[in-house]
Amino acid sequence: MCSIIAAVSLCQGHNISGKDLRVHCSLNINTETGRLSARRPNLQNQPALEKDRYKIRQAFIAAPKNSLIVADYGQLELRILAHLADCKSMLEAFEAGGDFHSRTAMNMYPHIREALEKKEVLLEWHPQPGEDKPPVPLLKDAFASERRKAKMLNFSIAYEKTPVGHGKIYLKAAKNYLEKKTNETYAEFLCLLQNRRKKHRHTTTVNKTVFQVILPFTTAAITS
Structure with missing residues (x-):
């Protein structure tokens, strides 16, 4: 508000x-x-x-004789993380063309998994020629709120938030997901984080992005 x-x-x-x-x-x-x-x-x-x-x-309305174009990267940060960490499970999910956030929501919420098992919703849908809509609603549409929380969780894992830090997502769901899924799903990524943390605790070497853009650390960042 x-x-x-x-x-x-x-x-x-x-x-x-x-x-x-x-x-x-x-x-x-x-x-x-x-x-x-x-x-x-x-x-x-x-x-x-x-x-x-x-x-x-x-x-948000386009000016006369103009149009608004909506364009967005598909889970860009997670794709980069999967590449950097060589995380097999994440890479396989992205290469399959799946909805990573919907998969996380399915693992976080039992009622979503139940709806999928009953075929009341679809996790993903790949239309065939002549098909203009799925036979049942997609998970991302039927459970938009839960998927949004799953999306928040996916991105915030990259910043090493704890279950308490995920309070707005719902503490219990976040805690259960982190305990049951993080190590198996993000094992390589967690290893990458731990190695980088150790490196920068003992050196003031600057960090670089995939495109070699230099990101200097502050004293607080190095000692935290």
Whole structure:
């Protein structure tokens, strides 16, 4: 709610930029992760579909004679992690073209697994010629909220969050998943993290991305 108020307040009156009466934000391209961030207002941080009670998303409308194009990388960070760690289970899942977040949701929530076993939903669907929709709903549509929590968990594992750190995902589900699945699913990745942590505790060597972009460590980062 606070983020919505902050975004809307910046859009009132004289803060609407330009003669086109459209809201413009500032984009920051110099981020540590390489991802864009936005501010004044943060137009990237919109409410999730099931939480958009004020219909904020409906305010995004293309200018006359223009179209909005939605493009997104498919689980980009996890794919890079799978490559760096040479994680067999992750690589196999991505090469199969599956939905990694839906698979995690299936392992986190018994009621989702039950729905899959009863064939009430599909984990994934690969349409054949002449097919325009799946015979039953996809997991990502029927259980969008649970899948979103699974997605949060997948990405935050990369930052070594504990079950307490996953509190917003639901502590019990996060704890069970971390205990039962992390070691077997992310074994190679966890090994990569441990090796890098040991390395940087005893050296001030800078870290580099896959594309050899230098990421210098602060003193706090090295000693933590």
